[in-house]
Amino acid sequence: MRLVMKFxxxxxxxxxxxxxVAELINRYRDHExxxxxxxxxxxxxxxxxxxxxxxxxxxxxxxxxxxxxLRGIHYRAANIAIDDEITLNQVLGELDSRICKLEQALTxxxxxxxxxxxxxxxxxxxxxxxxxxxxxxxxRSIGIPSTHLTGGEAGIITNSEYGEAKPLGGTNERIRESxxxxxxxxxxxxxxxxxxxxxxxPTTLGRGGSDFSASLIGDAIDADEIWFWKEVSGIMTAxxxxxxxxxxxxxxxxxxxxxxxxxxxKVLHPxxxxxxxxxxxxxxxxxxxxxxxxGTLVVKDQEQGKEVVKAVTVIENIALVNISGxxxxxxxxxxxxxxxALADAGVNITMISQGSSEANISIVVEGSHLxxxxxxxxxxxxxxxxxxxxxxxxxxxxxxxGxxxxxxPGIAARVFTAMGDAGINVIMISQGSSEHNISCVVxxxxxxxxxxxxxxxxxxxxPRS
Ligand code: ASP
Ligand code: MG
Numbered sequence: 001m002r003l004v005m006k007f008x009x010x011x012x013x014x015x016x017x018x019x020x021v022a023e024l025i026n027r028y029r030d031h032e033x034x035x036x037x038x039x040x041x042x043x044x045x046x047x048x049x050x051x052x053x054x055x056x057x058x059x060x061x062x063x064x065x066x067x068x069x070l071r072g073i074h075y076r077a078a079n080i081a082i083d084d085e086i087t088l089n090q091v092l093g094e095l096d097s098r099i100c101k102l103e104q105a106l107t108x109x110x111x112x113x114x115x116x117x118x119x120x121x122x123x124x125x126x127x128x129x130x131x132x133x134x135x136x137x138x139x140r141s142i143g144i145p146s147t148h149l150t151g152g153e154a155g156i157i158t159n160s161e162y163g164e165a166k167p168l169g170g171t172n173e174r175i176r177e178s179x180x181x182x183x184x185x186x187x188x189x190x191x192x193x194x195x196x197x198x199x200x201x202p203t204t205l206g207r208g209g210s211d212f213s214a215s216l217i218g219d220a221i222d223a224d225e226i227w228f229w230k231e232v233s234g235i236m237t238a239x240x241x242x243x244x245x246x247x248x249x250x251x252x253x254x255x256x257x258x259x260x261x262x263x264x265x266k267v268l269h270p271x272x273x274x275x276x277x278x279x280x281x282x283x284x285x286x287x288x289x290x291x292x293x294x295g296t297l298v299v300k301d302q303e304q305g306k307e308v309v310k311a312v313t314v315i316e317n318i319a320l321v322n323i324s325g326x327x328x329x330x331x332x333x334x335x336x337x338x339x340x341a342l343a344d345a346g347v348n349i350t351m352i353s354q355g356s357s358e359a360n361i362s363i364v365v366e367g368s369h370l371x372x373x374x375x376x377x378x379x380x381x382x383x384x385x386x387x388x389x390x391x392x393x394x395x396x397x398x399x400x401x402g403x404x405x406x407x408x409p410g411i412a413a414r415v416f417t418a419m420g421d422a423g424i425n426v427i428m429i430s431q432g433s434s435e436h437n438i439s440c441v442v443x444x445x446x447x448x449x450x451x452x453x454x455x456x457x458x459x460x461x462x463p464r465s
Contacts, residue, residue, distance in 0.1 A: 001031045001032070001223050001224040001225065002031065002032040002033075002183070002221065002222070002223045003027065003028065003031050003032070003033050003034075003223055003224060003226070003227060004033075004034045004035075004036060004215075004217050004221070004223045004225075004226045004227070005028070005033060005034070005035050005036070005136040005214075005226075005227045005229060006035075006036040006037070006192060006210060006211060006213070006214035006220040006226070006227070006228050006229065007021055007035065007036070007037050007038065007135070007229045007288065008038050008160065008210070008228070008230050008231065009038040009039055009040060009041040009042070009044075009088050009127075010230070010231035010288075011038075011229050011231055011288040011289075012037060012038070012040055012041075012131060012135060013040060013041035014040070014041075014073075014076070014077055014080070015076060015077040015078070015079060015080020015081040016080055016081075017288075018077055018081035018134055018135055018138050019080065019081045019138055020287060020288070020289075021135065021138070021143065021229075021246075022135065022138035022139050022141075022144070022210075023144055023251070024229075024288065024291055025138075025139060025144065026142060026189065027291075028377075029187075032183045032184070032186070032194075032392055033183065033187045034179055034183060034190060034216060034217055034218075034221065034223075035135065035136050035139075035187055035188070035189045035190065036129050036187055036189075036190050036191075036192045036210055036213050036214040037128060037132050037189055037190070037191060037192055037210070038127070038128065038131065038192050038193065039126075039127025039128050039130070039131050039193070040073060040074070040077065040127065040130070040307065041133050041213075042129070043070070043126075043127040043131070044075075044124050044127040044193070044207070045217035046066075046069075046070075046287065047066075047070075047123055047124050047126060047127055048120065048123070048124050050062065050066045050106075051106065051109065051113065051115055051119075051120060051123045051124075052108060053167065054066070054106055054110050055109050055112075055113055055114065055115040055126050056088060058110055058111070058113050059110070059351075060107065060110055063103065063106045063107055063110055064330050064396060064423070066097060066106065067102065067103045067106070069330075070099060070102070070126075070130065071095075071099055074095050074130045074131075074134065075092065075095065077134055077196065078091050078092060078133075078134045079373055080096065080349075080409050081134055081135075081138040081141075081231065082134070082138050082141045083142075084087070084139045084140070084141040087137045087140045087141045088137065088141070090137065091133050091134060091136075091137035094133045095130060095134070098126065098130060098133075099130070100192060102126045103107075105119065105122055105123055105460060106123065107165075116162075117162035117163050118160075118162050118201065119163075120162065120163065121162045121163060121178065121194075121202055121203050121204045122201075122202050124193075124204055124223075124426045125150075125191075125193070125194040125238075127193070127204045128150075128151075128191035128192055128193050128194050128210070129150065129191060129194070129356065131191070131236065132148040132149075132150075132189050132190070132191045132219060135148070135150050135189050136148035136187075136189040138253055139187055139189070141305070144186075144187055145186035145187070146186050146187045146188070146189060147182065147184060147186055147188055147189070148188070148189040148190070148191070149178070149188055149189070149190050149191070150191050150194060150202075150406070151190060151191050151192070151193070151195040151196070151213055152192045152194070152196030152202070152436060153178065153207075154175060154178050154179055154188070154190040154217065154428070155171060155174030155175035155176070155177065155178045155179065155220070156171055156174075156175065156195035156196075156205075156213060156216060156217075157171050157174060157195065157196060157197065157198060158195045158196070158197055158203045158205070159197060159203075160197040160201065160203065161203070162203055163204060163206065164204075164205070164206045165195060165197065165203035165204060165205055165206075167195070167216060168198065171216065172216075172218065172219065172220040173220075175216065175217055175220035175221060175223060176220055179217065179220075180221060183221070185459075190211065190213065190215060190217065191213075192207055192210020192211070192212075193209040193210045193213060194213075195211070195232050200434070204302065205422045206269070206271075207295065208269040208272075209269060209272075210269075210270050210360065211268050211269040211272030211273070211275060212271055212272045212275075214226055214228065214272075215272050215274070215275045215276040215283075216275050218275070218276050218281055219275035219276055219278070219279050219281065222279075223281060223405065224281075224282075225281065225282045225283070225284060226273075226276050226281055226282075226284070227283075227284045227285075227286055228268065228283065228284065228285045228286065229286050229287070229288040229291075230267075230285060230286070230287065230288065231288060231289060232287060232295055233248045233287045233295065234248045234249065234250075234284075234285045234286065234287065234291060234293070234295035234296030235248070235249045235252055235257065235260070235267045235285050235296040235298075235311070236248060236249065236311070237249060237310065237311045237455060237460040237461070238311060238312045238442070238451055238452075238455045238460065239313070239314070239359060239451075242314070242448045242451050242452065243312075243451060243452050243455045243461065245455075245461030246455065246461065247460065247461060248293075248295070248296060249311060250294065250296060250297065250298050250303050250309055250344050251296070251297050251299065251350070252297075252298055252299075252300055252310060253298070253299060253300065253403050254273065254277040254295055254298055254299065254300050254301075255403055255436055256310055256311075256401055256402065256403050256436065257273065257298050259399070259401045259436050259437045260311055260313055260399075260401050262429065263313040263314075263315055263397065263399035263437065263439065267373040268285070270371075273298060274355070277298075278415040279307040280300055282297060282298070282299060282442050283297070284296065284298070285296055286292070307402065307404055308404040308405050308408050308411060309400050309401070309402040309405065309411070309454075309458040309460065310401055310402040310403075310404070310458070310460075311400075311401050311402070312398065312399070312400055312454045312455050312458070312460065313398070313399050313448050313451075314396050314397065314398050314399075314403065314448075314450075314451050315350065315396060315397045315399070316362050316396050316444065316447065317366065317367040317368070318350055318365065318366060318367055318395060318396065318397055318441075319364070319365055319366070319367045319373075319391060319392060319393045319394075319395060320362060320363070320364055320391065320392040320427065320428065320441060321363045321364075321365060321370070321373050321374060321377065321389065321390075321391055321394045322360065322361075322362050322363075322385060322388075322389070322390045322391070323338065323360065323361045323362075323363075323377060323386050323388070323389050323394070324359055324360040324361075324386070324388050324389030325359065325385060325386045325388060326359055326387065327385040327386070328359055328360075328361070328385060328386065328389065329359050331385060334361070334386075335354065335361060337380055337381070338361060338363070338377060338380070340380075341376040341377055341379070341380035342365070342373055342376055344376065345372050345373065345375070345376035346369075346372070347365050347366075347369045347372055347373045347376065348365065348366055348369060349363055349364070349365055350364040350365060350366065350397065351363070351364035351397060351428070351430045351439060352364075352430070353428050353429065353430050361451060362427075362428045362441075364428070364441060369394060370391055370393055374389060374391055375390060384389070390408070392427070392443075394443060394444045394445070395427060395441050395442065395443060395444055396441070396442060396443075396446075396447035397439050397440070397441050398439065398441075398442060398447060398450045398451060398454065399413055399437045399438070399439040399440070399442055400438045400454055400458070401436060401437045402436065402437075403436050404438075405435050405436065405437075405438070406435040406436070407435070411438060412429075412438055414457055414458070415438055415440070415454060415457070416429075417457075418453045418454055418456070419440070419442075419450060419454075420428070420454060421453070422449055422450065422453040424442055424446045424449060424450050424453065425442065425446070426441070426442060426444065427438045427440075427441045427442060428440065428441040429441075
């Protein structure tokens with residue numbers, strides 16, 4: 001088989017884990033493999049936070065501290081993951097030269113006091129630029145021929161939309177040209193998340209974008225399957241930290257995974273598997289630390305089974321804006337003006353609901369956008385129409401997801417009865433016309449209880465028959 005295997009940051013969090021991952025890859029040596037790797041756990045977050053800090057504070061001492069910290073964790077990981085001395089020295093040399101370049105870039109932004117999206121991409125790309133040589137070295141040190149490549153070297157060429165770059169046409173051909181000759185000879189380890197634009201400037205595919213890299217590569221090289229190795233047992237019916245009896249979902253459709261990703265489940269990057277699904281490539285989500293477990297298989301379509309609801313998720317850090325006023329009733333264009341104003345202010349809208357009386361519109365936005373959203377609406381309607389604008393910053397959205405809900409009556413009733421029985425006040429409800437999810441907004445304090453109540457109501461914790 002030809003397989004693309006992607007390892008997330010938690011799977012390669014330190015030297016021991018990287019060593020384990022190399023052994024795991026070794027099990028599949030008889031196949032043609034491409035490995036896609038994330039940064040070591042938390043490194044991307046840390047790079048981005050520190051880059052902001054350095055820009056604001058303009059203080060070279062914090063650059064030195066950050067570099068010292070990164071050098072420490074990557075050296076330590078390499079020392080543990082790579083037994084063979086020659087390989088280890090090679091890898092340490094590569095890490096060193098990359099860390100020097102990063103230090104120069106950070107020093108630059110420190111002096112300039114300005115972090116552009118382009119430099120932010122450059123800096124955040126170092127998470128993967130430092131992890132890939134270690135994983136590739138760990139493979140060589142156990143006798144697997146391997147080399148490492150950046151996403152750009154592997155052929156992923158994007159536009160210059162830094163932070164959220166999109167692949168350009170021709171990427172598939174380039175990936176094939178660069179990887180197909182390699183996979184016959186060795187296991188290439190490709191940095192996830194990062195790519196480059198047509199002029200060779202580093203870009204990134206958006207946070208969590210390594211999944212997307214894997215899927216682009218799988219599609220281009222016509223892989224038989226794409227395996228996402230995570231630290232959890234596949235895709236679960238709910239977050240096990242909230243619902244202790246959450247279970248693995250063995251089979252799920254692409255559309256359901258998309259809904260889950262949009263609604264806060266950190267399973268796969270929402271755009272991640274689109275290239276795979278377009279070409280009908282089976283995608284598996286597996287557990288690095290329980291590799292014999294079958295995990296979750298994601299397929300394009302799934303026949304409607306008896307499970308109407310597959311999973312319950314929650315999005316935190318959202319906020320509600322409520323607009324009301326008798327002047328809105330029957331006035332054409334109010335909603336358009338609201339959405340226009342929010343779009344102009346760069347506010348992302350998560351959910352919308354309007355009562356049929358038309359005297360009220362409720363909008364859910366990201367928590368960090370709340371004040372911008374409120375200001376934008378106030379300024380758009382400074383001459384009236386809207387009588388009152390209220391905000392609630394402490395809400396969460398709960399979504400019940402399952403393609404099996406389509407056309408089955410009574411699901412919404414069960415959702416609201418379960419919430420009522422648990423004494424939870426539902427602030428707003430919404431169902432997309434796809435009928436693949438029903439979502440509702442509750443006070444954040446009630447969110448976890450709501451997830452547990454719904455998980456129980458739909459029997460998701462029970463053993464499957
Ligand atoms: N390292 C990147 C991030 O943390 C990409 C990824 O892990 O998928 O967002
Ligand atoms: Mg990640």
